[in-house]
Amino acid sequence: MKKLSDLMPELGKVLAHDFERFEITRMGILVEYARVFDRLLDVLASPYPAEEEAAKAIEEYIASRQKPCGEWKSPDWLAYSLKQVVEEARKPKAKKPLVEDELPF
């Protein structure tokens, strides 16, 4: 699995490509990516480990951009996914039942 440091340059390239491709909505694109980066800061600031899941979401986003454009994911999707990652990490994990609880006596 790729690390965030490997994925960030690729994400940067997708951003540059979007600026190139969507000439009339460049500021809008910048706003959307700014939101993504804000969410990414939340991931890094999260006291619960979330970087691995965040890397997966970014990887999925980048991979979608290599498919036909009907299957592209939007920066909004990525921002939302990163937010979910932080929220999921915050949830208390279900505890494994103790061995004692499983015993019939």
Added chain:
Amino acid sequence: MEKFENLLPELGRIFAYDLERFKDDWFDVLYNYMAVFDKLFYIVGVENPDLEKRVVEVVKEFIASRQKPYEEWKHYTWLSHELRQVMGEELNRTYDKLRGYVSLLVRRIAEDGRSMGYFRSFYDIVADYSLIMDYLMAIFSHPDIDIVSEAEEALESFIQGKESREGLKYRLGRIVDQFQ
């Protein structure tokens, strides 16, 4: 004048390149570029052509340096620092205008203060001025010349006694509503 939207593709490419080159320091790269993007949003929001022109010059200088030999490159921290500088100068200019009014305004507060507790409740007067000060800070932090001069006009007529405190509060509130 060149619009800075047209510079975004090249800036985006340099951003991607910096993320690659300074991979181990990617957070620092991201953080600095986020500061750059924030300033670009601000500039678009205030629609001040002079400010936009200066920002375009800075971004163009940054991009041009990246087409030169490596020794002449400008670092991304240069860009974020330089933009902060440009905006800071612009903001200081409007704060300077405000400085002249503050002493006059304080005199009015002192006059109103004499009637405090007798004719008007202390709370009303303090709450009004507190709101007026908040509005002034918001307006004078805004490099849009029209907005600032509208507020100057309102302040001017208040200081000359043509406008009541409530009137000033209302007018400033209306101005703030335009951009918040």
